[in-house]
Amino acid sequence: MTELNKKTPAPAAAGSDGSGPEPLLKVDGLVKHFPITKGVLKRKVGAVQAVDGLTFDVRPGETLGVVGESGCGKSTMGRLVTRLLEPTGGKVEFQGRDITHLSAGRLRPMRRDIQMIFQDPYGSLNPRHTVGGIVSTPFRLQGVKPEGGVKAEVQRLLELVGLNPEHYNRYPHEFSGGQRQRIGIARALALKPKLVVADEPVSALDVSIQAQVVNLLDDLQDELGLTYMIIAHDLSVIRHVSDRIAVMYLGKIVELADRKSLYEAPMHPYTKALMSAVPVPDPRRRGAKSDRILLKGDVPSPISPPAGCRFHTRCWKATEICGTTEPPLLQLKTGHQVACHHPENAPDQAPGEQVLAGAREAVELVTVTKAEPSDPAEVPESAKAPEPEEATDAPDAAPDSTKE
Ligand SMILES: Nc1ncnc2c1ncn2[C@@H]1O[C@H](COP(=O)(O)OP(=O)(O)OP(=O)(O)O)[C@@H](O)[C@H]1O
Ligand code: SF4
Ligand SMILES: [Mg+2]
Numbered sequence: 337m338t339e340l341n342k343k344t345p346a347p348a349a350a351g352s353d354g355s356g357p358e359p360l361l362k363v364d365g366l367v368k369h370f371p372i373t374k375g376v377l378k379r380k381v382g383a384v385q386a387v388d389g390l391t392f393d394v395r396p397g398e399t400l401g402v403v404g405e406s407g408c409g410k411s412t413m414g415r416l417v418t419r420l421l422e423p424t425g426g427k428v429e430f431q432g433r434d435i436t437h438l439s440a441g442r443l444r445p446m447r448r449d450i451q452m453i454f455q456d457p458y459g460s461l462n463p464r465h466t467v468g469g470i471v472s473t474p475f476r477l478q479g480v481k482p483e484g485g486v487k488a489e490v491q492r493l494l495e496l497v498g499l500n501p502e503h504y505n506r507y508p509h510e511f512s513g514g515q516r517q518r519i520g521i522a523r524a525l526a527l528k529p530k531l532v533v534a535d536e537p538v539s540a541l542d543v544s545i546q547a548q549v550v551n552l553l554d555d556l557q558d559e560l561g562l563t564y565m566i567i568a569h570d571l572s573v574i575r576h577v578s579d580r581i582a583v584m585y586l587g588k589i590v591e592l593a594d595r596k597s598l599y600e601a602p603m604h605p606y607t608k609a610l611m612s613a614v615p616v617p618d619p620r621r622r623g624a625k626s627d628r629i630l631l632k633g634d635v636p637s638p639i640s641p642p643a644g645c646r647f648h649t650r651c652w653k654a655t656e657i658c659g660t661t662e663p664p665l666l667q668l669k670t671g672h673q674v675a676c677h678h679p680e681n682a683p684d685q686a687p688g689e690q691v692l693a694g695a696r697e698a699v700e701l702v703t704v705t706k707a708e709p710s711d712p713a714e715v716p717e718s719a720k721a722p723e724p725e726e727a728t729d730a731p732d733a734a735p736d737s738t739k740e
Contacts, residue, residue: 359393360431360531360563361417366390367425368412372639385638386412388587389426391665394531399557399564401578401595403571403610405635409587410567414535417565418452419443430531448478451524455536457516461508467494467519468504474526493522496559498552514545518552525556533565538573550576571614575599580671583607586646587638589665593672601681603674605651606631609699630700645677652699653678655689 367390369383387409394400402410415421417428419435428436435446454460461470471490475482482489491501497518508516517537524532537553538546550573556562568574574581581598583591583606591604602608609629631650636642642649648658657677665675668682677686 357395358432359429360396361394361565362429362432363393363417363426364391364429365426366413366416366423366428368409368416368421369424382639385587385641387416388641390589392582392589392592394563394565396530396563397557397561398579399566399577401574401581402565402567402584403569403574403581404584406569407635407638408584409638410569410584411535413584414452414533414565414567418450418533419446420452444478448474448480448527449530451527451529451532453517453520453524453532453534453537456540457513457520458508458540460520461516463508466505466507467499467511470508470519471522471526474523478527480527489526490522493526494519496525496556497522498548512545513541514549517541517549521549521552521556525560528560529562531563531565533567535567536569537566539568539570546573553577571610575614583610586635586641588646588675589673590647590676591672591674592665593674597669597672603668603672603679603682604647604676605653605678605680606647608680626704628702628704630702632698632700645675650698652691652696654692654695654698655686656692657686657689659692 366387368387369385371380372382372384373379374381390413392400402413404410412421416423419428419438423436426436427434430446430450433446435443438446465473468487468490471493472486474480475486475489487504491504494501494504499515499518499522503510508519511519517540521537534553538549541549553564553566554577557564564577566574566577575595578595580592580594582589583598583604585606591598591602591607593603598607599611602611609631612627612629633650636646636649642659643662644660645651645654645658645663648654651658655678661677663675663677663685665673666685667673668679668685674682677689678684
């Protein structure tokens with residue numbers, strides 16, 4: 337929800353300064369390097385530094401949004417905290433318990449409490465299983481017998497996510513994209529998890545359907561007391577759903593702040609550039625002119641990331657220290673951490689340094705007229721009509737993945 341209409345402030349919105357309730361999830365120095373091997377002997381010749389030292393926590397009842405460009409390590413982070421991947425280094429604690437290197441057997445009971453929703457509502461549902469079969473999978477895997485029987489419980493879940501319980505015996509291809517994502521959500525909620533990690537839950541969906549799924553996630557959070565980590569590359573979706581937001585760049589968290597603080601006064605130049613591209617949700621300011629910061633050049637390779645600050649090759653404020661010394665993630669304001677030697681909206685952390693020759697050419701300023709809303713909260717009412725519950729004529733293309 338937007339700042340104005342987010343219903344209840346999450347208890348976790350207390351900030352990232354150590355105050356507030358005990359974290360549900362605690363991540364410390366988390367690292368994942370994927371080895372690059374060569375030849376039949378699989379000699380290691382390098383590594384993709386997908387995630388490189390993340391430290392953050394998630395408090396009960398909050399939504400932590402995670403945003404960043406493609407390839408910055410968001411999905412890898414999601415798969416590490418849900419322990420679908422084994423970390424290379426660092427620590428993951430869930431409810432005070434170290435789960436970093438738990439074996440598959442020991443992870444099993446914990447899997448009830450931490451669930452993941454995937455981006456692709458086509459690929460993440462097995463096309464050969466009925467909706468009933470898909471949503472009841474977690475019960476089978478965990479050997480759980482719900483009170484009243486599996487079928488009744490699955491039908492209750494289908495109803496909870498806004499699907500017709502009578503469609504229990506239908507197959508995924510008989511549903512639209514938004515409905516399939518609802519099936520994925522019902523499956524994730526089956527075992528009453530505490531933490532739900534949603535990886536780009538709406539980015540494969542049409543904008544009008546995005547609003548419905550985002551609102552569904554929001555309602556379910558209130559109803560079931562869920563804690564969310566929601567990953568997205570779209571800052572308007574993130575703004576809509578998050579209490580706090582982590583901004584990632586090349587495997588690192590560069591800024592972590594309460595939503596209000598981040599949007600009102602971003603400190604990291606990268607965040608500022610990302611946000612300059614987001615349409616203004618305030619209708620009174622629509623039509624106003626503003627400068628959009630266009631970053632030039634590509635994101636460097638995570639195989640050999642730049643030394644010092646990883647953003648220095650694209651930053652218009654870069655000085656000598658930026659190319660040599662990695663800035664630590666520091667709390668410069670209550671509830672607002674940033675990793676930058678020369679932050680915006682905060683005191684300079686390395687005063688006296690000269691901006692490098694050529695740094696200013698790293699960006700281009702383009703004056704744009706803010707016009708098009710893309711915040712899901714901004715979708716016109718007419719587009720928010722309930723999705724047709726009937727089976728659609730969506731193409732039958734069989735998804736190539738059958739993961740469940
Ligand atoms: N299994 C793997 N083996 C090798 N490299 C991988 C693997 N999974 C991810 N990577 C690499 O790690 C980096 C981070 O990938 P990741 O999928 O986490 O990024 P992302 O932020 O989720 O991107 P997107 O927004 O495109 O989903 C990328 O360079 C990717 O190519
Ligand atoms: S000012 Fe320096 S430390 Fe800050 S983002 Fe730019 S390059 Fe990185
Ligand atoms: Mg991803």
